[in-house]
Amino acid sequence: MYKAPIMIASSLFVLGTVVEIIAIELWRGPLVEWLTQPQKLPVLLVMIGINAVQGSLFGYAAHRAARNRTKLRRAESEHHELTHRLREELRPALSIVQYAAYKTSDKQCIEICNRAIKRVMHTVAGAEAAA
DSSP states (O other): OOOOHHHHHHHHHHHHHHHHHHHHHHHHOOHHHHHTTTTTHHHHHHHHHHHHHHHHHHHHHHHHHHHHHHHHEEEEEEEEHHHHHHHIIHHHHHHHHHHHHHHHHHHHHHHHHHHHHHHHHHHHHHHHHHO
8 A cells, every 4th residue: 555655756756856857957058067056056956855845745645545545445345244234134124024013914013014114125225325
């Protein structure tokens, strides 16, 4: 999980620094001559520092993206497990309730149990669809 952010940060830092050095070579002449001019070394060090900060920020962003992806996968897995448990445990329990209601031969009890079972199943189906 940490290899990719470190590689991104390092790559961005190196790439940015190399591009700036090449730009100095192309537009200002040889880098050694450019650095011998007064106040040019601090400018180069500031550019390298800015590249390091940019690389660190992009590495941090890559780390957060990887961590968020892991959290999302874990949450989806937990939701899938919960849905599976509801299906596997709730349906048999509702069947038992329905069977008990039919054993009473009380029409009102049977109707109440059937409505309750339909509401429970509708709620579970709605929760599955929402996720």
